Amino acid sequence: MKTSPNQKLLAASLFPISGLQGLPFKLRVLRVMDALPNDNYRPIRLQGWADDLWHGVLKCPVFTTSRFDFPGFIVPADAATEVGRVISLPGVADKEFRIEVTDRILEIDPKQARPEERDLVGKMIERVISDRLNSLKSKFWRTEWTLYFHLLPENERETRDHVNAYRGFKFGVVLLEGGELLLATDIRTKYIGRRSLAQCSQAERESALARHLDLEIDIEDRATFVRDNGSAKYSCRYAGPTGQTISQYRIKELNQTVLEFYAKNYPRLRLDPNDAAVFFDSGGKKKDMAAPASRMFPVFTTEDESLRECSVKPQMTPEARVQEIHSFLGELTGLNYAGRDFSIGRELVTRERSIFLPPKLEYGKGNVLAPYPQNGKTGGVLPDLEKAIADWRFSKVPMLYQHGPYFNEPLPDVVFFYPDGLPRDIRERFLEQLDLEILKQTGSKMNVIARRSYRIGQGERSGASLLSTIKTVIGEQPGMFLALVALWDRFFDSVHPNLKEAVKGRPSQCVTERVLRTIANTADPMRATGRVRNLALGVLITAGVQPWVLLEELHHDVYIGIDTLHGRVSYHFLFGKGGRQVLTSFGAAIKRGRTQESLDKVELRTKIESTLREIHQAGHPLRSVVVHRDGRWWKRESQALKEAVSNLIRDKVLATDCAIGVVEIRKSHFPVRLFTKVAPPANQLLNPLPGTYLVLDHQRALLSTTGRPGAWDKSEGRTAGTLLLNLVESSRPMDIGALTEDAYRLTHLNWSAPDIEISVPVTIRWNDDALRASLVSQQQEEDETYDETNETKMEGANV
Numbered sequence: 001m002k003t004s005p006n007q008k009l010l011a012a013s014l015f016p017i018s019g020l021q022g023l024p025f026k027l028r029v030l031r032v033m034d035a036l037p038n039d040n041y042r043p044i045r046l047q048g049w050a051d052d053l054w055h056g057v058l059k060c061p062v063f064t065t066s067r068f069d070f071p072g073f074i075v076p077a078d079a080a081t082e083v084g085r086v087i088s089l090p091g092v093a094d095k096e097f098r099i100e101v102t103d104r105i106l107e108i109d110p111k112q113a114r115p116e117e118r119d120l121v122g123k124m125i126e127r128v129i130s131d132r133l134n135s136l137k138s139k140f141w142r143t144e145w146t147l148y149f150h151l152l153p154e155n156e157r158e159t160r161d162h163v164n165a166y167r168g169f170k171f172g173v174v175l176l177e178g179g180e181l182l183l184a185t186d187i188r189t190k191y192i193g194r195r196s197l198a199q200c201s202q203a204e205r206e207s208a209l210a211r212h213l214d215l216e217i218d219i220e221d222r223a224t225f226v227r228d229n230g231s232a233k234y235s236c237r238y239a240g241p242t243g244q245t246i247s248q249y250r251i252k253e254l255n256q257t258v259l260e261f262y263a264k265n266y267p268r269l270r271l272d273p274n275d276a277a278v279f280f281d282s283g284g285k286k287k288d289m290a291a292p293a294s295r296m297f298p299v300f301t302t303e304d305e306s307l308r309e310c311s312v313k314p315q316m317t318p319e320a321r322v323q324e325i326h327s328f329l330g331e332l333t334g335l336n337y338a339g340r341d342f343s344i345g346r347e348l349v350t351r352e353r354s355i356f357l358p359p360k361l362e363y364g365k366g367n368v369l370a371p372y373p374q375n376g377k378t379g380g381v382l383p384d385l386e387k388a389i390a391d392w393r394f395s396k397v398p399m400l401y402q403h404g405p406y407f408n409e410p411l412p413d414v415v416f417f418y419p420d421g422l423p424r425d426i427r428e429r430f431l432e433q434l435d436l437e438i439l440k441q442t443g444s445k446m447n448v449i450a451r452r453s454y455r456i457g458q459g460e461r462s463g464a465s466l467l468s469t470i471k472t473v474i475g476e477q478p479g480m481f482l483a484l485v486a487l488w489d490r491f492f493d494s495v496h497p498n499l500k501e502a503v504k505g506r507p508s509q510c511v512t513e514r515v516l517r518t519i520a521n522t523a524d525p526m527r528a529t530g531r532v533r534n535l536a537l538g539v540l541i542t543a544g545v546q547p548w549v550l551l552e553e554l555h556h557d558v559y560i561g562i563d564t565l566h567g568r569v570s571y572h573f574l575f576g577k578g579g580r581q582v583l584t585s586f587g588a589a590i591k592r593g594r595t596q597e598s599l600d601k602v603e604l605r606t607k608i609e610s611t612l613r614e615i616h617q618a619g620h621p622l623r624s625v626v627v628h629r630d631g632r633w634w635k636r637e638s639q640a641l642k643e644a645v646s647n648l649i650r651d652k653v654l655a656t657d658c659a660i661g662v663v664e665i666r667k668s669h670f671p672v673r674l675f676t677k678v679a680p681p682a683n684q685l686l687n688p689l690p691g692t693y694l695v696l697d698h699q700r701a702l703l704s705t706t707g708r709p710g711a712w713d714k715s716e717g718r719t720a721g722t723l724l725l726n727l728v729e730s731s732r733p734m735d736i737g738a739l740t741e742d743a744y745r746l747t748h749l750n751w752s753a754p755d756i757e758i759s760v761p762v763t764i765r766w767n768d769d770a771l772r773a774s775l776v777s778q779q780q781e782e783d784e785t786y787d788e789t790n791e792t793k794m795e796g797a798n799v
Contacts, residue, residue, distance in 0.1 A: 561763025
């Protein structure tokens with residue numbers, strides 16, 4: 001690629017893999033021998049078996065496959081298992097199902113591979129890289145299949161830090177449709193306390209380690225520990241005291257005491273026989289697991305106080321990030337797959353810069369905020385592009401104050417719920433500040449008709465008193481009111497969905513007690529300004545106010561956002577010009593838990609069918625419909641969509657040529673960042689402009705929706721993250737570029753936090769908000785440092 005001096009290009013943390021071009025990849029087929037029920041649970045059951053085969057039986061990558069007319073799996077052909085082996089796994093109603101290792105071998109041409117086959121090829125190459133890093137035990141320790149950390153912390157010599165900070169190398173192999181192999185890479189940072197559980201006082205256990213040790217918190221929600229056994233480090237969660245020392249507690253499965261086990265397996269560790277033995281959970285099926293409290297070290301995230309002053313920050317500038325990646329790449333030598341040597345290049349994948357301009361926004365009385373006088377062609381280069389985008393972003397809130405919201409719904413009466421013990425002066429200052437902000441935004445005042453307290457303390461973390469108080473008020477106030485709820489900071493996450501269910505049919509807005517106190521602190525107005533503004537917007541939005549809308553049409557007529565969490569499902573349908581009409585619905589997933597939740601086929605079909613009929617009856621066009629799925633789109637969900645579409649075509653609600661597509665929106669995906677690369681002589685790596693995108697193939701695209709070039713490129717800056725859009729299904733050809741542009745436009749309906757670019761389209765964000773008590777509970781790929789901007793984002797009005 002020819003470049004002019006200081007030309008700005010698009011770069012990605014993708015590195016070419018050389019030496020394997022033209023090599024066919026061999027996969028072995030596994031077959032389910034017994035008849036498998038074709039019910040809602042079938043895809044989850046198959047995926048569960050794939051996980052069990054991978055991690056518990058075959059110890060190699062296992063993927064479900066759709067290539068054959070029988071349920072089956074594919075594994076690397078050289079997997080260490082004999083042909084004809086029959087593996088029994090539990091299935092329906094305690095019945096075991098048999099899975100046969102067949103002699104059938106598939107030779108896959110990378111250019112012709114199916115998505116699951118491309119994924120497996122990537123895992124096969126990743127295994128070679130993992131084996132290389134595993135051989136360097138004096139340098140690295142592993143927490144995941146493809147995540148390795150330096151054995152020594154970065155801040156080893158910084159005595160003032162309370163935590164050890166480890167830099168890690170996260171990688172993944174990407175096989176593109178054309179057969180090109182790339183290594184996706186990124187840097188992770190893990191913070192581990194310098195003092196073990198045994199060294200922590202009771203006061204520290206009740207404060208700094210409360211989220212680690214509280215047995216009332218579901219174990220999968222507890223903060224983690226690292227069992228540091230020297231060169232071997234393992235992630236786990238605390239599961240309670242044994243009540244015995246390591247010389248007393250005997251591991252039943254091994255018939256050894258904990259002390260004997262450690263003396264045999266880790267002889268270099270010096271342990272005190274009187275050290276307490278504690279139970280831990282590593283997420284597997286093994287029970288009765290115990291370890292010395294002196295080898296349990298707490299893992300901290302940016303929610304924890306101890307990270308505020310750490311000398312090693314989780315964020316890194318683009319140049320620092322790539323420099324660290326190169327240090328890991330230098331260790332990847334002597335790589336060989338199937339008898340062929342291969343290597344990983346050191347140059348970032350670079351393309352011409354591609355950027356979506358922000359959309360035009362319409363406010364009250366038809367006033368429009370445009371990013372540039374002429375939007376021009378998508379991705380076109382315009383003079384002063386960076387300045388135009390920055391000016392546009394900083395004008396969002398002033399435009400709202402100047403012209404008012406696009407749609408201003410009268411605010412209903414408000415009932416304020418607050419925890420016992422919250423001082424009256426703080427409550428009243430909070431309500432006063434919120435009322436002033438609502439008046440500023442809409443010209444109307446808030447009418448608080450009742451104030452009700454609820455009990456907190458021992459036995460109230462599930463919110464029983466709050467829910468009871470809300471139900472009592474509903475009985476006393478038969479008319480419509482808006483519930484403004486101050487949430488006690490020690491509530492379980494389950495309180496929020498239960499609260500939403502209790503106020504069903506009435507608008508509600510929650511705020512954490514911590515944010516409430518910040519807003520009430522008039523002595524620190526700078527800290528309170530963003531929070532009260534965002535909370536006011538949250539109150540108005542839940543009452544039906546639209547601060548602004550997209551002026552122009554999207555590429556597709558209807559977008560359906562779907563997400564699941566803890567057995568609940570949230571649906572958002574956006575339609576009309578610029579998606580300004582919104583319908584919301586809720587349902588239940590068919591499997592509760594944090595992972596692998598599938599939508600009920602009948603419910604999904606009914607929701608899609610009934611809502612699209614409603615949109616059609618209102619006179620809106622239905623020429624194309626796109627589903628945004630947060631996470632995996634299961635086969636049964638695809639069947640439900642097809643059945644709904646078939647019924648709607650039969651009833652002439654949809655035309656036969658209506659385009660139907662499904663896009664998985666992946667917040668967690670293969671590790672890759674996008675950058676702006678400035679050609680020599682400047683030769684810089686900078687943060688991408690929001691709207692920067694990279695089309696990988698006709699099915700997948702990377703999008704960076706956040707990023708502050710300049711501000712984030714300075715010392716102790718950060719690097720914008722990316723979103724992966726994966727077109728997994730379409731009834732007609734769809735342009736992944738147009739789908740990506742619509743997703744980017746839909747990030748700008750960030751009404752409740754207008755000064756912060758959100759990472760996902762509102763089809764996903766609004767579902768997140770509906771299903772989670774706060775954004776704090778969402779796990780980010782990389783933790784961000786605690787600062788004012790981050791706290792606003794994490795603790796804003798979307799509660």
